[in-house]
Amino acid sequence: MNILxxxxxxxxxxxxxxxxxxxxxxxxxTLVIDGMDEYGVEEALRLxxxxxxxxxxxxxxxxxxxxxxxxxxxxxxxVDRAIHVETDEKLDAVxxxxxxxxxxxxxxxxxILVGGQEADWDxxxxxxxxxxxxxxxxxxxxxxxKIEGESISGRHDVDDxxxxxxxxxxxxxxxxxxxxxxxxxxxxNIMKAKRKExxxxxxxxxxxxxxxxxxxxxxxxxxxMNRVIDGKDPQAAAEQLLDLLRxxxxxxx
Amino acid sequence: MKLIVAEHASGKLTxxxxxxxxAAQNAGGEGPIxxxxxxxxxxxxxxxxxxxxxxxxxxxxxALAAYNPEVWAAxxxxxxxxxxxxxxxxxxxxxxxxxxxxVAVKLDAPYLEDATSLSVNGETVQAQRYTYLARVTETVEAxxxxxxxxxxxxxxxxxxxxxxxxxxAGEQYDVELELPAARTQITGRSVEKTSRVALTEADVIVxxxxxxxxxxxxxxxxxGLADRIGAGVGATRAVVDAGWRPYAEQVGQTGKTVxxxxxIALGVSGAVQHxxxxxxxxxxxxxxxxxxxxxxxxxxxxxxxxxxxxxxxLIEAAKK
Numbered sequence: 104m105n106i107l108x109x110x111x112x113x114x115x116x117x118x119x120x121x122x123x124x125x126x127x128x129x130x131x132x133t134l135v136i137d138g139m140d141e142y143g144v145e146e147a148l149r150l151x152x153x154x155x156x157x158x159x160x161x162x163x164x165x166x167x168x169x170x171x172x173x174x175x176x177x178x179x180x181x182v183d184r185a186i187h188v189e190t191d192e193k194l195d196a197v198x199x200x201x202x203x204x205x206x207x208x209x210x211x212x213x214x215i216l217v218g219g220q221e222a223d224w225d226x227x228x229x230x231x232x233x234x235x236x237x238x239x240x241x242x243x244x245x246x247x248x249k250i251e252g253e254s255i256s257g258r259h260d261v262d263d264x265x266x267x268x269x270x271x272x273x274x275x276x277x278x279x280x281x282x283x284x285x286x287x288x289x290x291x292n293i294m295k296a297k298r299k300e301x302x303x304x305x306x307x308x309x310x311x312x313x314x315x316x317x318x319x320x321x322x323x324x325x326x327x328m329n330r331v332i333d334g335k336d337p338q339a340a341a342e343q344l345l346d347l348l349r350x351x352x353x354x355x356x
Numbered sequence: 357m358k359l360i361v362a363e364h365a366s367g368k369l370t371x372x373x374x375x376x377x378x379a380a381q382n383a384g385g386e387g388p389i390x391x392x393x394x395x396x397x398x399x400x401x402x403x404x405x406x407x408x409x410x411x412x413x414x415x416x417x418x419a420l421a422a423y424n425p426e427v428w429a430a431x432x433x434x435x436x437x438x439x440x441x442x443x444x445x446x447x448x449x450x451x452x453x454x455x456x457x458x459v460a461v462k463l464d465a466p467y468l469e470d471a472t473s474l475s476v477n478g479e480t481v482q483a484q485r486y487t488y489l490a491r492v493t494e495t496v497e498a499x500x501x502x503x504x505x506x507x508x509x510x511x512x513x514x515x516x517x518x519x520x521x522x523x524x525a526g527e528q529y530d531v532e533l534e535l536p537a538a539r540t541q542i543t544g545r546s547v548e549k550t551s552r553v554a555l556t557e558a559d560v561i562v563x564x565x566x567x568x569x570x571x572x573x574x575x576x577x578x579x580g581l582a583d584r585i586g587a588g589v590g591a592t593r594a595v596v597d598a599g600w601r602p603y604a605e606q607v608g609q610t611g612k613t614v615x616x617x618x619x620i621a622l623g624v625s626g627a628v629q630h631x632x633x634x635x636x637x638x639x640x641x642x643x644x645x646x647x648x649x650x651x652x653x654x655x656x657x658x659x660x661x662x663x664x665x666x667x668x669x670l671i672e673a674a675k676k
Binding site for chain 2: 224232234242261264267322328333
């Protein structure tokens with residue numbers, strides 16, 4: 104079977120995000136492979152190492168040139184090859200799923216792994232939309248995964264707790280913290296990765312058009328009061344805080 | 357019509373559903389507000405729903421006894437199509453954001469995810485949403501005969517029932533649904549029960565970080581304070597990773613997003629991933645002995661001090 108694992112290159116969590124005009128500007132921002140997607144790359148490798156019959160693991164990125172770095176990271180971690188659909192057009196997740204679904208079919212993928220909520224667009228939609236386009240089941244927020252013949256089983260988080268599941272393949276799985284600990288690429292693997300295939304592709308043939316326009320972006324931080332109380336006298340500090348919560352903020356009875 | 361897929365638990369509409377009703381009422385645009393109630397034995401929910409909507413559509417069937425994304429998406433898409441819905445509102449819960457994209461694909465409709473505001477002008481729907489770990493607020497827009505929107509819990513004041521004013525309750529109709537068989541088998545289920553109020557519904561949340569010191573301290577201080585003031589209990593990723601607390605309590609990018617009136621962070625340093633899950637709280641309180649902790653930058657009230665000393669004093673003072 105073939106696994107397709109999706110990656111994005113996103114700002115490092117601690118990096119400053121800035122807005123120019125009415126759009127986010129990533130110029131000069133430190134970018135890294137999205138941590139949520141990295142769990143998917145790692146899981147594909149572990150499924151193979153665990154004995155599942157996996158012919159090909161392909162990392163796929165759709166987006167601007169910077170995504171090449173995320174694909175290089177995935178190759179250095181151990182995926183077999185990479186595909187980069189390079190575009191500066193900012194596609195929404197549902198439009199993007201059109202491209203992913205077509206590539207999954209062309210690549211004969213049986214399992215698609217994608218991060219549960221990426222750190223750039225804060226969306227959880229790509230996995231579900233791709234599953235619907237392919238007519239496949241989906242398992243979201245997965246933190247345990249096994250392949251057993253023609254099906255997968257595992258555990259995932261739901262609204263009020265978690266569930267154990269089993270589902271037929273092919274399927275889409277969205278990944279998250281707890282699934283695994285992603286490995287660091289070793290130097291030999293980084294060297295090896297340079298010889299692996301990174302196929303370039305364009306958006307033209309996929310018929311994907313953005314349906315959601317971003318009309319404005321703002322860094323909105325609520326003005327905070329930053330009233331800091333010295334805790335040297337715990338009794339006095341506690342009483343002062345309680346008084347503020349009750350009488351100034353009016354959030355406690 | 358403006359179609360709202362009701363979320364309900366234990367035979368009652370959730371607060372998130374009443375928030376969606378308010379969002380639909382205030383958004384502008386045409387058409388009656390319609391609540392779709394899906395499940396098994398949901399008559400009581402449908403009756404309650406009739407107090408909030410002009411019409412209530414009820415899909416009551418054994419096939420809907422348990423939530424499944426493929427089945428829910430099929431039901432919502434069918435009703436949206438038959439009713440020529442201009443707007444389909446789905447809860448921004450984990451399950452809502454799981455099946456809403458499938459509805460969008462089925463209807464070839466644009467999808468605005470996790471909206472914190474909503475306005476409709478003809479066929480154009482505009483919403484705001486957070487991006488980049490909730491550090492950026494984006495205004496997004498889509499134009500189509502039908503637009504699918506998930507509404508972020510906590511973003512709208514819940515709607516009040518209409519019937520108290522003597523207005524007629526919404527009419528109820530049973531609907532026939534063509535549902536696919538669920539392919540995913542649920543082989544086990546662990547509901548993380550708590551006697552406390554659910555995190556996403558809580559007005560006040562007390563959260564503990566590694567700075568609390570130990571699982572025992574977490575129980576004494578975080579749970580102790582929460583119980584004293586009737587709050588929900590949250591935890592940081594570090595605490596969950598260390599195995600002190602269940603994942604269900606985790607607040608942040610990989611956990612729950614919360615927006616309470618007051619968020620009280622005990623021994624929490626304030627990593628960006630954590631702030632993305634709680635940074636929109638109305639009031640943020642930080643208690644931490646490290647005066648340099650980033651959490652103080654986003655706090656309204658802070659105490660620089662040891663949780664072990666401050667919290668017992670706080671619990672004591674709260675009794676008065």
